[in-house]
């Protein structure tokens with residue numbers, strides 16, 4: 007596996023693959039790899055001749071009170087894991103390489119980026135859309151793979167690709183879960199032992215919501231309340247949102263149908279923010 011910290015070298019690598027007629031898949035990440043990331047990389051290998059993983063903790067998508075400074079950074083460990091997963095190139099730019107001192111451009115996906123996480127993390131999806139646009143220009147992938155845990159992010163990126171006519175395919179990859187069902191996330195490591203045990207309530211609440219929707223309950227607000235109450239039984243767990251939305255438009259659902267998706271964001275002791283989601287009919 008080759009490692010490139012500068013944009014020109016990454017571009018040269020991609021250009022040489024293009025001359026050989028090789029396709030490329032991109033997996034954008036912020037590092038601290040877990041099985042979720044590795045499964046995205048393995049999926050990417052099935053979709054193209056070469057796989058590029060970008061590892062960049064993007065300052066533009068963090069709010070001033072968020073965990074940019076403490077976000078786990080383990081480049082050598084991640085590099086070894088990516089090589090083992092069969093990645094061909096790891097792109098690890100610095101913030102200075104990605105954002106010149108005079109950087110002034112922002113990519114805004116105005117509708118899809120505003121609700122849910124966009125409401126509680128103002129500017130977050132502008133940062134995501136901007137960095138992903140830059141990565142698409144630098145790597146010129148034929149396909150890019152994103153996890154479905156960040157469902158709203160995936161929707162924002164699909165919109166961005168369609169609106170800006172990027173010539174690439176976006177593939178969403180199913181959520182990878184721990185044995186007890188907790189969705190894998192780099193931020194799970196911030197949880198104490200007790201918080202980690204209790205965090206299983208997120209995926210249990212999703213299963214409960216599916217059961218309610220499929221067998222007993224037709225009122226959206228009643229399902230959202232049941233989920234909120236279930237999670238908030240756990241001391242220190244506070245629901246930021248538990249909202250049934252249309253899986254494509256992300257608009258709050260007035261009634262349940264086959265596109266209904268329950269999206270969740272939960273604060274744990276005001277320190278750790280967890281997200282999860284599931285379709286209610288699957």
Ligand code: PAF
Pocket residue numbers: 034035036062064067134137138156159
């Ligand atoms: O999902 C992430 O890790 C990030 O939001 C992404 C897509 C790599 C952009 O920084």
